Amino acid sequence: MFPGIHSAVTPDKAAVIVASTGAEITYAELEVRSARFARWMFDAGLRRGDHIAVLTDNDPTIFELYWGALRSGLYITVVNHHGTVDDLAYVITDSGARVLVASAALAGLAEDLAGRVPPTCRRLAFGGPVAGYELYEDTMSGVSSQPLAEQPRGSDMAYSSGTTGRPKGIKSPLPDRQIHEAPADALAVLVEAQFGFGPDTVYLSPAPIYHAAPLRYSAATQALGGTVVLMDRFEAEKALATIDRYAVTHSQWVPTHFIRMLKLPEQTRERYDLSSLHVALHAAAPCPIEVKQAMLDWWGDVLYEYYSCSENNGSTLINSEEWRRKPGSVGRDGLQGIAHICGDDGRELGPHEVGLIYFQRDDWYFEYHGDPEKTADARHPDHPTWTTVGDVGYLDEDRYLYLTDRATFMIISGGVNIYPQQVENCLSMHPAILDVAVIGVPDPEMGQAVRAVVQLMPGMSPSDDLAHNIIDFARDRLAHYTCPRSVQFVDNLPRTETGKLAKHRL
Template identity: 60%
Template sequence: MYPGAHVDRFPDKPAVIMAGTGETLTYRQLEENSARLARHLHEAGLRRGDHIALLSGNDPKVYEAYWAALRSGLYITAVNRHLSPDEIAYIADDCGARALIVSAGLREVAEQVAGKTPAVEIRLAFGGAVAGYESYEKALAAASPEPLADQPRGADMLYSSGTTGRPKGIKQSLSDSQVGDEPGDPYTAVFGPLYGFGPDAVYLSPAPLYHAAPLRFGGVVHALGGTLVVMERFDAEQALAAIERYRVTHSQWVPTMFVRMLKLDEAVRGRYDVSSMRVAVHAAAPCPVEVKRAMIDWWGPVLYEYYACTEANGATFINSEQWLRKPGSVGPAGMGSIRVCGDDGAELPTGEIGTIYFEREELPFTYHNDPAKTDDAKHPDHPNWTTTGDIGYVDADGFLFLTDRKAFMIISGGVNIYPQEIEDALALHPSVLDVAVIGLPDEEMGESVKAVVQPAPGAEPGPALAAELREYLRERIAHYKVPRSVDFAAELPRTPTGKLVKRKLREQYL
């Protein structure tokens, strides 16, 4: 299914509403604009399997580009707008983007990216003029709204940083189906019936659309004829106001958002009617037991959790009733079979902690341009068992519990942060002799990023140096990756071979 399937029934129904401004994109407009963009890209020479990249804040045009790709057999890569120009250019080049679509709201960074991506052939900017880009609006006006005769289904190809900190594209195989064929993409096939999405659904999306879940769930809403309400940015009280104003039935959150809503004054929380909510999904990071219990007490048993990843190699699902029986669990397998293995690869008995693999009939993804990383994700003896490095155990009833992350990846506010990238950026600073970056528990963010620095001889540790290092990082990496705090140590724990023992360092703080 796709938006065009619903135009005859409700052409003027909102497909996207911006929560703050009320700006609306109807199903007719979404269908016509995505068809125009698909035709423009086709006439420019793009064909099935080619790539387009998108750099935008939360905006209805994100879904015009998304559906243009999905109805053209193209891959679309939505890029994190908070990355530096060099990081964005790397992703555009690595995915082989032939077209780059940007928002004029990101003019400064978009203009810098234009100069760093010579291989991109087509550059379009919407919402205003951007140097180095053609007008998106003029391009669409010049293109026919008639759908292409052949509309092979495309897919997203999103990036998730590896343990080295270099982003890696997660590539799905393109299907042989047309965009209008049933049951549609795998997300619609799984989540549509699971959470009761349909034409009566009003789905609130409070997160950035460049993330996998917000982007894909919006696609599910459109495939099944619902209305997507998008917040420009998350704000705890405004989220509650949007639920009441638009009579939201479905939503998706990360635990940090729950924390911020729970911290609102009781009178503020009680001011808004959230009784329309039927399904409040949460994912992306472990949710503290006490936080989830408080949300169920407040909203009722409408919380649904899933554990999955951008790679879509497997998933677990759990509803409120199940969770109340098994607090802390992320549920039994709902896609793929769970295999928990020890360091030697042997499958472990029930209750023992190890690396979590999902068994599928075939490999569901590859890391673009990185066969070594793809191989690392496979079990050494079972190539159709794959892992993203999470650690946990399964109880006697088949319910999965997460206990740790391999490679000490940090999840802050539902976003994955990889310490090595931060360490590498600091390593050459003249005042740094050695550095380790770790994640520490944080009530609001899930984890906060801390850097522990061994100063170089002659460097004076203290608040001034900490501020200098954080500013130094802000010039080199995305701001959300910069450590919230910097501590100093006379020496960092390393093995005789020079390996940093992060667990020992982290235990000192815990």
């Protein structure tokens, strides 16, 4: 399963459509362009195991760069263009990238980076001139598009989102096979079997393509011969209009997307035909029960929730029918890896006991690039095939997993552990709240006190009365010791575009 195979059978079929303009890249075009880029990199001296980096917005050119790297045995990192110049320069340098390809749409950021990356890193810019970069289109114009004789399969190398500190590269061994050889990419096999991805799939990607899930699921769609519909950025009504316009069959979301769409006026939501939608995946952050129920009432039983991470050390899955029986769960283990819940001492805990989530996966290995200490910390002290990314939760008696929070976000107030996610889920349904984070602040008596940091809906104004109303809203629904004792109003919260709160910034 590789787009080049589909170019021979359905050359004029769209591999990707730009949602805002309708512009297309066909499978024939994707094959020629990715093969040309692969040959250019080979001629430039890059070989299996080398690394390239890409700085881009949601531009469809990413797919020729991605497949060019993957058919060359290279690692590719798509950097988060919302990061600081320091962060981006760190990632590009840390990865050892020998080529940086940047979009002219991000010219200012690209120019700032030009002097910050190693001189051995060759710089190309597509879509227009950028100072300090070769023009990608001119550089490729004289290069042959004949595929290389050897096309070892490469891999993406995602960097952690950095919600708790500086991002780290997540590196897995390269597959020992050619791009077109079996077995196919594991994610393509999984989405074909679990969600019916295939040649008839029209997959909507509304999230930033630099994140692991949007990039990997879009690539899996193309590996199976479907069509990716790429939004420039998420906007609630435009997302619904895009489903209607392109008869989208599969899509992927985060809870923040759901909340924004649910807060559209009812007449706006009813304006669009969503009947083509067969599968709506969601992940990245726990979905509040009230939000999930409202989405099921609106879209029907097309919702599938999974829990995974960029490290890909394990995953769970739950469909709509299961979730109605197990509200709040992110699914059963066994999809990829076996879940274990462990205490601080490493001891495995029983059903409904909250602890650190480990996955046992004997067929998968990852390391944090250049950080053996963090790699070691991710492994269980007694079971080296059990790994964790720091999330906290519990299994019920049927092995359904429930998330509570990340260990680093836990609040300890009066000696009691409080997991902010539960409070955030509750407050997200307050009619005046657009976004909310719950954190611990120093308290001379309790050690820490719970504070809600709130971004209000447009047209709402902060006030003491509203703060008291928000606290009462939580107290009517949650155990009182978990509820905020104070509310702070802010203009915006530091949230990544996959919906994760960057709480270290708060």
